[in-house]
Amino acid sequence: MNQASAPPKNGRRRHDREIIALAVPAFGALVAEPLFVMVDSAVVGHLGTPQLAGLGIAAALLMTAVSIFVFLAYATTAAVARRVGAGDLPAAIRQGMDGIWLALLLGAAVVAAALPAAPWLVDVFGASDTAAPYAITYLRISVLGIPAMLVVLAATGVLRGLQDTRTPLYVAIGGFTANAILNVSLVYGAGLGIAGSAWGTVIAQAAMAAAYLFVVVRGARKHGASLRPDAAGIRASARAGVPLLIRTLSLRAVLMIATAVAARLGDVDIAAHQIILSLWSLTAFALDAIAIAGQAIIGRYLGAGDEKGAREACRRMVEWGIGCGIVLGALIVLARPLFIPLFTSDPSVKDALLPALLVVAVSQPIAGVVFVLDGVLMGAGDGRYLAWAMLVTLAVFAPVALLVPTLGGGLTALWWAMTLMMAVRLITLWVRTRSGRWIVTGATR
Structure with a gap:
């Protein structure tokens, strides 16, 4: 995004209707x-x-x-x-x-x-x-x-x-x-x-x-x-997919490392981790829906050569991401007495679960922006940058997460490491959107 002023109210409503x-x-x-x-x-x-x-x-x-x-x-x-x-x-x-x-x-x-x-x-x-x-x-x-x-x-x-x-x-x-x-x-x-x-x-x-x-x-x-x-078209589709494949594999590596670390912490922690991971995945569906809207909307604007429309849509979707993240975080905190008993009755699992769950709740606004900007750059066809950004994120996250069993802090520390991972993704994606280099107009990138 750039320093341009926010779109007028009727423009925001138009973007809202498209996003919804x-x-x-x-x-x-x-x-x-x-x-x-x-x-x-x-x-x-x-x-x-x-x-x-x-x-x-x-x-x-x-x-x-x-x-x-x-x-x-x-x-x-x-x-x-x-x-x-x-x-x-x-x-x-x-x-x-x-x-x-x-x-x-x-x-x-x-x-x-x-x-x-x-x-x-x-x-x-x-x-x-x-x-x-x-x-x-x-x-x-x-x-x-x-x-x-x-x-x-x-x-x-x-x-x-x-x-x-x-x-x-x-x-x-x-x-x-x-x-x-x-x-x-x-x-x-x-x-x-x-x-x-x-x-x-x-x-x-x-x-x-x-x-x-x-x-x-x-x-x-x-x-x-x-x-x-069409052989040429199939090859072009494959080339466009390779950077996104690297991005996906890097993200899967993050989740696998987190689960492996939780397993090293003990049965109680891995049980609590799996519950949190299930909830985290559910919130990801809600945020990913906005990202999917971003892919379609941004791609269409750039294909039409409408740079201003793409920037305004990006800005509005970031606002949606922040708002949805705040709502999801509040729901996690308020609804925890209702959904935790659905997963476990073990007091020790509950004790490990609660503080880590609060970390997840606090990180939801960050996640909201990350998902949105991820979708924006995908819609722009900026897969190569997304691949490098996710590799950088993995390189930062892996040593921090692997040190958790040694340094202590248990499952809560592990989920702070997950929050660090999301923060690194936020920084890399924000820098890219601010630079404007993702804005390449035309029917092809």
Whole structure:
């Protein structure tokens, strides 16, 4: 951002309407995604503890694989939104198709690698002898749905770039409903056990991908965009995604280090850490919804050559991020007597949880700005800077977090280290937005 004066009141209202129209459906779609795993867990949990343990290991592997490729959505959103802003819908959809073809190629590669490696992957995660067979069964079946899930990510990016977050919400709700019905029917009705749960999820994922492809293909035919794979376009999509992949892997490394440190602190601390991490992830969904709106809006403004509009939208979204962060922080503090008993009744876990939870609450306004600026720079296609910024953040966070068991402070100190991580991200993102170097107008960056 720069030193320009704030936009007039009617300009803020216009930005508010855009943010709400995109962020609210995006939040619904984001929340619907983890419900897949919750439904599978609820259904499989009644089969027995070994089955549930096997599901937990396989689901962790699958979610990690999908999260690594989330750049398919982010990079596609920015590229498509730019072309929408430039008024070239056929090129926008063509760009989106390149991302979808890339998703299919990556999905096929994951399936080819994961099927034979399933026993080894389950063993690396430390599955017990009783849980391992169920984990392998679930993983080998569910991995067949990876291509569909990657297509869903890329197609979601296409629709977000087209300023449509309602369709992803409807598809997510439909997929969640189908998954729940199929799981119950196949696990108990057909007597397939944990394999039925995996097949139910694969079928639901395939149906979601088909729904997205129907919408995108219909749009392509309407605007005369080619559906054929284009090698140059696919390579360009892959190049745009590499920096965002580095960013995502660095962020995953931060979370893995934090969990490993918490485990070294003892059973009480790791239990409390997992509760806080679950809550932190939930608040991240709310803040990420604003970031998604930022990706679509900023990309469109820059594609249209509207530098002023991009700056004003960025400023307004930062205000939204701060406001939402304050509200979320207050909710964490006020609602803690209600939700803590839902997770644990152990007094020692509660004692470790409370002070660290207050640290999380205090850090929410920082997180709000970080998520927003992350989305703004993604929408601007500034992936290379985001990759370097996240690597710097990891380099600062890792030694501080790893010293926590030695220096003391327990879980509270670890979450202060997490707050430091968010503060470093804030500084790096703020410096970039203030510099204005992210503002590159035109249909391509």
